[in-house]
Amino acid sequence: MSSIAFIGGGNMASCIIGGMIANGFSAQDIIVSEPGEQSRLRLEDTYGLTTLTDNQAAAKQADLIVLAVKPQIMQSVAIDLAPALGANSVVVSIAAGIPLRALQTWLGADTAIVRAMPNTPAMLLEGATGLFANQHVDPTKRDLVTTIFQAIGYACWVETEAQIDAVIAVSGSGPAYFFRIIEIMQKVGQELGLPEQIARELSLQTALGSARMATESGTGAGQLREQVTSPGGTTQAALNTFEQLGLEATFREAMRSALNRAEEMAIDFSAQHELGN
Ligand SMILES: NC(=O)c1ccc[n+]([C@@H]2O[C@H](COP(=O)([O-])OP(=O)(O)OC[C@H]3O[C@@H](n4cnc5c(N)ncnc54)[C@H](OP(=O)(O)O)[C@@H]3O)[C@@H](O)[C@H]2O)c1
Structure with a gap:
């Protein structure tokens, strides 16, 4: 060793x-x-x-x-x-x-x-x-x-090395994306009438359980989503709203912003240290 x-x-x-x-x-x-x-x-x-x-x-x-x-x-x-x-x-x-x-x-x-x-x-x-x-x-x-x-x-x-910037956009900054989603679910859970503690625990356990299912089941995230989405049901109603309001486009823009910022920071760093491009 x-x-x-x-x-x-x-x-x-x-x-x-x-x-x-x-x-x-x-x-x-x-x-x-x-x-x-x-x-x-x-x-x-x-x-x-x-x-x-x-x-x-x-x-x-x-x-x-x-x-x-x-x-x-x-x-x-x-x-x-x-x-x-x-x-x-x-x-x-x-x-x-x-x-x-x-x-x-x-x-x-x-x-x-x-x-x-x-x-x-x-x-x-x-x-x-x-x-x-x-x-x-x-x-x-x-x-x-x-x-x-x-x-x-x-x-x-x-x-x-450019792919390291993509890694930053996916997993480097990624924990904050999931924290933000948990934060929103807790807040809206309360707005819908749940006590703070219960909204918090339900949101956290749902995030944990979903991540474990996606990791451990051997089934793709898309298929797992379809399995919990009965046609005409509550999940379908929520997912339709996500689509209508452009969730995927929003995420794509956000992750591109992270990537662009990583690239900008590398350029600024090179300029400050006179490393050229
Ligand atoms: N934390 C994260 O989640 C994370 C994720 C990805 C990458 N990183 C990177 O990991 C690096 C370390 O981050 P960190 O969160 O571990 O920071 P940190 O806790 O501040 O650790 C840095 C250590 O370096 C010591 N140090 C200062 N001057 C030194 C010197 N001249 N020679 C040797 N050691 C010296 C510091 O000691 P003193 O405190 O006594 O000054 C401190 O214990 C950073 O470059 C960061 O960008 C961190």
């Missing part, structure tokens, strides 16, 4: 490490470099792993290095780390919105780099992660990265 270093031991790193340990990774293979003493102690006490405060020292001990710091400090962290990388090192960035070109500029053009886009349900090991590798990442390292992100939920590789 390769050794793995986390640069930054905050929320996302803790959750990935938790998933890795729960899925059979050994604490001895994981090292974390993190300036915050409280975070270091929490990681040591919870998982029995080694922590330090020297990013370069952590990177030198590992084949795979996960950059889990905030995007604002990624440039200085990456530039500082570059001399500590070995010929076989692979660097995985989980920072939202930092293009591969920027990472290559800071870490070295020949460095093997993976961009990972996890989402917040990773906190419950129910995340969805899109992964994109540059041409320097070999199949063995790809497999290791897959195993790491599968430990916190579903993980998939995409073929182009």
Whole structure:
């Protein structure tokens, strides 16, 4: 097993490490470099792993290095780390919105780099992660990265970096879409006469049960919808209203807005860091 270093031991790193340990990774293979003493102690006490405060020292001990710091400090962290990388090192960035070109500029053009886009349900090991590798990442390292992100939920590789923006529009921002729907159902449930608590519980359990049915039944979402829609019944009445008011077009526009914003942010980022297009 390769050794793995986390640069930054905050929320996302803790959750990935938790998933890795729960899925059979050994604490001895994981090292974390993190300036915050409280975070270091929490990681040591919870998982029995080694922590330090020297990013370069952590990177030198590992084949795979996960950059889990905030995007604002990624440039200085990456530039500082570059001399500590070995010929076989692979660097995985989980920072939202930092293009591969920027990472290559800071870490070295020949460095093997993976961009990972996890989402917040990773906190419950129910995340969805899109992964994109540059041409320097070999199949063995790809497999290791897959195993790491599968430990916190579903993980998939995409073929182009542009598809990472589509991942952002689907699963990165996606939890908020479902939270919004739950919010609306709770509110309208109350308007229709239900007590707040009951409207909340019914909406939440319906979201959970529907997601589990769609995930576990092996039946497509469209077919499941048809199965609960009797002709002329109540569900049909609601779905007809969705269609008349343009639900699909609304969702399509919203997800395109997320994608456009991700593209704009990458362009702004490149301009700010004088990376060209
Ligand atoms: N949270 C999510 O759901 C999510 C989803 C997708 C992607 N991401 C990405 O994941 C990355 C981490 O996010 P997060 O939510 O885990 O943030 P976080 O909890 O703030 O973790 C970042 C950690 O990095 C530490 N740090 C600061 N300066 C450092 C340095 N020079 N060297 C090493 N470590 C340093 C911070 O320590 P101090 O607190 O002591 O400064 C903090 O513990 C971000 O780039 C974010 O875009 C997060």
